[in-house]
Amino acid sequence: MGKWDWQVFLEDPGGKIPTYWQWLVSAWGWTVSVSLCSLVVALVLGSLVGVIRTLPDSPWLVRFGNAWVELFRNVPLLVQIFLWYHVVPKMFPVMAGLPPFILVVFALGFFTSARIAEQLRSGIQALPKGQRYAGMAVGFTTPQYYRYVILPMAYRIIIPPLTSESMNIFKNSSVAFAVSIPEMIQFAMQAGEETSRVTEMYMAVTVLYVISAMVINRIMAWVEKRVRVPGFVVAGTGGGGH
Amino acid sequence: MNLDLTFFNWAVVSSFLLKGLYFSVFLTVVATLGGIFFGTLLALMRLSGKKWLDVPAAIYVNGMRSIPLVMVILWFFLLVPNIIGRPIGPEYSAVITFVAFEAAYFSEIMRAGIQSIPRGQVFAGMAVGMTYSQNMKLVILPQAFRNMLPVLLTQTIILFQDTSLVYAIGAYDLFKGFDTAGKNFGRPEEAYLAAAVVYFVLCYSLSWLVKRLHKKIAIIR
Numbered sequence: 001m002g003k004w005d006w007q008v009f010l011e012d013p014g015g016k017i018p019t020y021w022q023w024l025v026s027a028w029g030w031t032v033s034v035s036l037c038s039l040v041v042a043l044v045l046g047s048l049v050g051v052i053r054t055l056p057d058s059p060w061l062v063r064f065g066n067a068w069v070e071l072f073r074n075v076p077l078l079v080q081i082f083l084w085y086h087v088v089p090k091m092f093p094v095m096a097g098l099p100p101f102i103l104v105v106f107a108l109g110f111f112t113s114a115r116i117a118e119q120l121r122s123g124i125q126a127l128p129k130g131q132r133y134a135g136m137a138v139g140f141t142t143p144q145y146y147r148y149v150i151l152p153m154a155y156r157i158i159i160p161p162l163t164s165e166s167m168n169i170f171k172n173s174s175v176a177f178a179v180s181i182p183e184m185i186q187f188a189m190q191a192g193e194e195t196s197r198v199t200e201m202y203m204a205v206t207v208l209y210v211i212s213a214m215v216i217n218r219i220m221a222w223v224e225k226r227v228r229v230p231g232f233v234v235a236g237t238g239g240g241g242h
Numbered sequence: 243m244n245l246d247l248t249f250f251n252w253a254v255v256s257s258f259l260l261k262g263l264y265f266s267v268f269l270t271v272v273a274t275l276g277g278i279f280f281g282t283l284l285a286l287m288r289l290s291g292k293k294w295l296d297v298p299a300a301i302y303v304n305g306m307r308s309i310p311l312v313m314v315i316l317w318f319f320l321l322v323p324n325i326i327g328r329p330i331g332p333e334y335s336a337v338i339t340f341v342a343f344e345a346a347y348f349s350e351i352m353r354a355g356i357q358s359i360p361r362g363q364v365f366a367g368m369a370v371g372m373t374y375s376q377n378m379k380l381v382i383l384p385q386a387f388r389n390m391l392p393v394l395l396t397q398t399i400i401l402f403q404d405t406s407l408v409y410a411i412g413a414y415d416l417f418k419g420f421d422t423a424g425k426n427f428g429r430p431e432e433a434y435l436a437a438a439v440v441y442f443v444l445c446y447s448l449s450w451l452v453k454r455l456h457k458k459i460a461i462i463r
Contacts, residue, residue, distance in 0.1 A: 074445035075438045076403035079417060083438055087431045167308070174310035178409060185312050185410070198320055206309055206317070213308040 008197040009204070020191055020201075027187035028208050034104060034173045034183060039166060041109025046116025051146060053117065054124045056132075065117065072114035077175050081107040085179040104176045112169050119165070123158040124150055156227060163220035167213050174209075184208060249427045250436060258426075262419025265333060269415065270402045273340035277401075278394065280341065281348025286378070288353055299349070306346035312410050314343050319411045332413035336405075344401055351393050355386035392456040399448050403441065416440070 009021040017023045052058070053065035072080070084107035089096045095103075127150060135145025177185035188205040192198035287299035306314065318339040323330050359382050367377035387394075406417040414422075417437055424433025 070446060071442070074399075074403075074442045074449065076406040076417070076441055078406045078409060079434065079438050079441055082434045087434055090431055171308075171310040174312045175407065177312065185310070185316070188313070188316065189410075202313070202317055202320065206313055209310060209313060210305075210308050 004200065005197055006200060008195050008200055011195065013191065013194060020195070023191065024184075024187055024204055024208075027182055027184045027205075028212075030181060030183040031170070031173050031208075032212070034101070034108065034176055034181065035170045037105040038108035038112060038173065039169050041105060042112035042116050042165075042169065045110065045113035047120060049113060049117035050120025050124070051151075053121045055142070065121075069114045069117050072111050073118075077108070077111050077172055078178060080111050081175055081179055083107070100179060100181060104179060104181055108169065108172060108176070112165060112172070115165055115168075116162070119158045119161045120154060123154040126157055127153055153229075153232075156229065156232070159220065159224045159227075163217065163224075166216050166220060170212050170216060171209070245432055245435070246429060247432050247436065249423075249429055249432070254423050254427075258423040259416065259419040262414055262416040265414060266402065266405045266416040269337060269340055269405045269408070270398065272337055273344045273401055273405075274394075274398045276341035277344030277348040278352070280345035281350075282352045282383070284345060284349035285352035285356060288349070289356055303346045303349050306343055307350075311343060311404055312407055315339050315407060315410050318342070332408065332411040335411060336408045336413045336415075340401070340405070344397075347397060348394065351390050351397060352386060355390035355393075356382060358389050359385050388459065391459060392452055395452045395455070396449065399445050399452070402448075403445060406441075 009024070010019055012018060013020055013023055015023075017026060049065045049068050052061045053069075055061055075083075081104060084103045085100060088103065089098065131149055131153065132145065135149040140148065173183060174185045176183050177189065180186065184205045188198075188201050192201040195201070284299045284303055287295040288303070290296060315336065319332065319335045322335050322338055363381055363385065364377065367381040372380065405415055408415050409417060409421075412418075420433045420437035420440075421430075424430035427433075
């Protein structure tokens with residue numbers, strides 16, 4: 001492998017960006033923006049789908065929610081990204097003008113929404129039935145008792161899995177390399193190729209991924225502490241996933 | 243857009259897709275078995291109560307889990323030829339990568355499984371005079387496996403989906419088969435749609451089977 005050469009980051013890649021390290025920062029920016037935008041899409045869609053899967057007396061909405069989760073959970077993310085990037089714009093002419101960034105955000109957001117919907121559903125179902133009845137008994141409508149009784153507790157229950165899902169979304173954003181989003185994997189591959197300093201490039205990118213993961217972990221731990229209800233202890237959820 | 247799926251005849255399936263499917267399944271099986279084996283070892287290291295075993299295992303597991311799989315695939319493809327001193331194909335590299343990567347995830351599952359066994363079981367084993375390894379082999383691990391079987395299998399389904407990421411190093415898996423066929427016949431859209439359908443059918447049926455198995459083997463306490 002030879003000796004390290006970290007000065008390679010000061011070299012000029014010969015494009016709009018003057019040095020490799022500035023290119024790396026820009027790539028990290030792409031990773032962060034793809035991840036955060038996808039997280040917003042995933043939280044909104046995941047919450048909607050998760051809630052409708054627990055609605056009483058609406059079997060068709062529940063079925064729709066279940067189908068949504070199965071559909072987006074059983075197709076690999078790489079295939080979903082290719083579908084959004086290559087197939088969706090051709091099938092729906094309305095989407096034809098959308099920039100690749102938006103398409104990838106939809107792909108990653110929809111993919112993650114299925115997982116968040118599943119977590120929210122189990123969070124809601126983990127609450128005692130009495131909570132729902134208590135809401136009904138004081139005269140709340142269904143949207144009201146979801147808003148004021150069920151969801152505030154359910155979201156607190158699912159903060160641990162939401163933490164790992166937010167970290168997953170950062171890791172999963174790496175799959176966007178396959179459709180030429182200039183994020184960090186794309187940078188590692190191209191800059192490694194151009195400079196023949198593959199190890200240095202991979203190391204820099206790996207360190208940035210690890211730091212990003214730690215920052216999200218800290219932020220979510222802070223959120224968890226801020227919103228904690230005194231005396232209400234939540235059991236952790238273990239398990240796999242990527 | 244007009245979809246034309248007519249090019250998916252038997253010749254295409256046998257010359258492009260079967261080879262890829264075979265590799266994807268092979269990779270999934272090897273990575274699952276190897277990952278569970280090494281993952282169990284890592285879990286035992288972390289639960290050993292000895293710092294010199296616990297700390298390295300924890301660093302390995304948490305390190306692997308904080309890096310994207312694509313990055314790990316690229317790292318191994320770069321490093322393995324340097325370590326063994328000769329070039330290595332993307333397929334072999336992928337197998338080594340997935341065993342090493344999945345071991346970290348399986349170890350967390352096995353750790354939860356071992357911890358789910360009531361302490362009384364450990365004491366009972368000790369009381370009848372079993373050594374540590376006898377206790378693990380005959381009392382704790384069989385129950386941990388049984389408790390964790392549905393989670394292990396669900397992880398295997400995720401693993402099967404993740405095998406598509408060997409795209410990054412150009413290994414020939416099921417997705418690459420669809421990709422190549424689509425490009426050769428100038429019908430990439432149809433190929434990607436067909437790929438999604440095939441993955442969906444495979445993964446959905448597998449997860450349905452896991453659900454049924456879960457009901458069947460649940461230990462009644």
